[in-house]
Amino acid sequence: MAKYLLIESRDPLESRDSGNWYDLARDLKAAGNEVTVFLVHNGVLAARKGARCADFARLLRSEVEVLADDFSLRERGIGGDRVVGGVEPAPLDVVVDRLAEGCRAMWH
Amino acid sequence: MAAKKTLTFALMDPPYENGRSTTALRLIAIAAKRGYAINVFAYEGAVALAFAKQQPHANAVHGRDLEQENHPLTHKWAKALIDEAHRNGGKVDWINCGLCVDERGVHEAVDGVRRGSPADFWQAAEASDNTLVIPTR
Numbered sequence: 001m002a003k004y005l006l007i008e009s010r011d012p013l014e015s016r017d018s019g020n021w022y023d024l025a026r027d028l029k030a031a032g033n034e035v036t037v038f039l040v041h042n043g044v045l046a047a048r049k050g051a052r053c054a055d056f057a058r059l060l061r062s063e064v065e066v067l068a069d070d071f072s073l074r075e076r077g078i079g080g081d082r083v084v085g086g087v088e089p090a091p092l093d094v095v096v097d098r099l100a101e102g103c104r105a106m107w108h
Numbered sequence: 109m110a111a112k113k114t115l116t117f118a119l120m121d122p123p124y125e126n127g128r129s130t131t132a133l134r135l136i137a138i139a140a141k142r143g144y145a146i147n148v149f150a151y152e153g154a155v156a157l158a159f160a161k162q163q164p165h166a167n168a169v170h171g172r173d174l175e176q177e178n179h180p181l182t183h184k185w186a187k188a189l190i191d192e193a194h195r196n197g198g199k200v201d202w203i204n205c206g207l208c209v210d211e212r213g214v215h216e217a218v219d220g221v222r223r224g225s226p227a228d229f230w231q232a233a234e235a236s237d238n239t240l241v242i243p244t245r
Contacts, residue, residue, distance in 0.1 A: 008126065009127075009128065009131075019218060020214075038129055040127075041131065069131075072127075092131070092134055092138060093138050095135060095240075096115070099113075099115055099240060100113040100144075101236070102237060104238075106241075107240060107241060107242050107243060
């Protein structure tokens, strides 16, 4: 079992590729890997309560860990109470932690 | 005490255009505070991040003078990261892609930045605990 860190910097309403990225995370998880999706920049917009994105909702129904950069959330005025369930705000340090642990990290 | 890690980051975006550059520098700052050995391979427009001739400017549109504008300069951030790593027992080996530098004429880099090639990136990645490539769109 490998550990993967998939960093998503794009808003799914701006980039259709985001759906493929979420699907990749789900597929890696289904294959028995430990997978985290870390949202950063406009990637955090998908994590707003009320945001309508079927691809992201499907990701949240999987067992993939989904984290959102707390700085990116603050930059966009998204308080913790406006973050959808299943997404945990987290500091960017988590990315460095995972890199140091040897996670396979990819940026989109 | 756990052994200090070696991380390599490949950056491609130029300064002042999007958040990827800022986030890349934030990641490097976290690693620098931990005293990690850090390799930075700046490619394409990212070679301008450490360009020493960047100048601050006033902002006439907003009526701010030079001091009030306090314009950020990424070459100062790059130097600060190099110094921060050193203070914490780590290091930053910042490599600017030489051909990318030549194309853009940004030869004057801050101290601690050297000229290299994609082969240096490969060697850095090979010698690292992990590598993160932050691609441009």
